[in-house]
Structures are given as structure tokens and as C-alpha cells.
Amino acid sequence: MGKKIINTEKAPAAIGPYVQAIAANGTLYVSGQLGINMETGEIPVGVADQARCSLKNMSAILSEAGIDYKSVIKTTIFLTDMGDFGTVNEVYGEFFQGENPARSCVAVKALPKDGKVEIECIADLNQ
Template sequence: MAKRIINTPKAPAALGPYSQAIEVNGTLYISGQIPFVPETMTLVSDDVKAQTRQSLENLKAILDEAGYTFNDVVKASCFIKDMNDFAAVNEVYAEYLGEAKPARACVEVARLPKDVKVEIELIAVK
């Protein structure tokens, strides 16, 4: 089993001992992305839609680096701080993954890294 580590400066650096993504046997596993601006490693905004968009842009940068697109995504996991933001998160999410329609889970969590409102992870297959 060959394992390829994916890393790009176009997405935020890992905040701990993990990789942005790992590709194994044509499957790409992308670590959860929070809404940090890669260049500054700071939160994009307090607005949940802006946070969702930045998280998805970070995921797109990793997909691009690995040679994948959102159409290759088969599973998404969304973690949100407040389920009342579900519709707002979905609105932005649909702009990026609406056509791909991967399987998905969306759960409310007590707390996310750096107290952000949203974190999204993906699995993509070639």
C-alpha cells in the first residue's frame, strides 16, 4: 500500500501532528478544514457563511494539489457549532458540492478548534 502525503501552502498548515491529506489506493482522505486564511492563519470572519466558504476553499486547494475535484468527493463530514446554522451552511455547501451530491453527515458539536463555527472533512475517490 503506497501512501502519499498531500500538503499545500494554499490551505492552512496543520495545527497538530497530522497531514492535510493522505492518498492511498486512489482514495484521498482530507483532514477537517477550518475557516482559516492560509496566508495569515487567522479566522476569515465571524460569519458562518464566510466560514463555510473559507473551509471549502481550503478543501478545494487540497483537492487541486492532489489532482482531484469536488466531483470526486464521495463522503463529506460537516461539524457545526450551532445546528441553527444548518441552512446557512447548506446554502454555501451546495455551491461547491451540490452537483457532486456525496454522502454526508452534519453534526452539531460542543466545540471546534480555535472556536470556529464550522469544520469540514472530505473523502474523494479517483
């Protein structure tokens, strides 16, 4: 199986030379999603709202690929302040329930558009 670009207008367009996601060999690789609110095009002020928007955007991409959160096998969360870990963890738990994926969470100095959180994932297209 070759690679296939996954793109949806229900999630923010890539802001650089990359795509929202690529499907290859039964696996979906979703690029990091900032917490952009798709209704306003803006990034909310609070980290909880940003995390929620990031995960909604990820959901739209997963849906475009014909899967949902149950197919996610690994996520990576990028935070500009590790003090926000608990808040983001609570929001994350609203989206992932039951068999949770593997996960990493790392602190970064900065994110594009002054975001506070960005989340990426890898999912199994065969589930």
C-alpha cells in the first residue's frame, strides 16, 4: 500500500510544508494539532479550551480517515508549561476512555501561533 494524504476542511489547514495526516501501510500518522477553534479560526486563551479544540481537530482528521479515537495507538502531547499537565490530562480523559493509547508528554519552549498545547497521534487503520 502506498501513502495517502488525509485532509479535511473540518480541521485547521497545515501552516507549513506538511499535511494533516498520512495513511501508509495500515497506519495513520496525524500531524500535531494546535488548539485552533474551527468556528472562530482563533486559538482560545485557556489551555483547557486549547486542548479540547486540538482533540476535536484530531477527531475530524481521524473521521476523515474512517476511524475514531478507539483506533489511536500512540499520542504525543507538547506543552509550553508542564504546570498545565493536570488540566490537559483531564481534557484528554474526556476523549480517550476505556483502552487508552500509549502516550508521551513533553515540555517545549514554544509552539506556533503562541499555542499552549499541541497533540499528535498514530492510529491503526485496521481497527
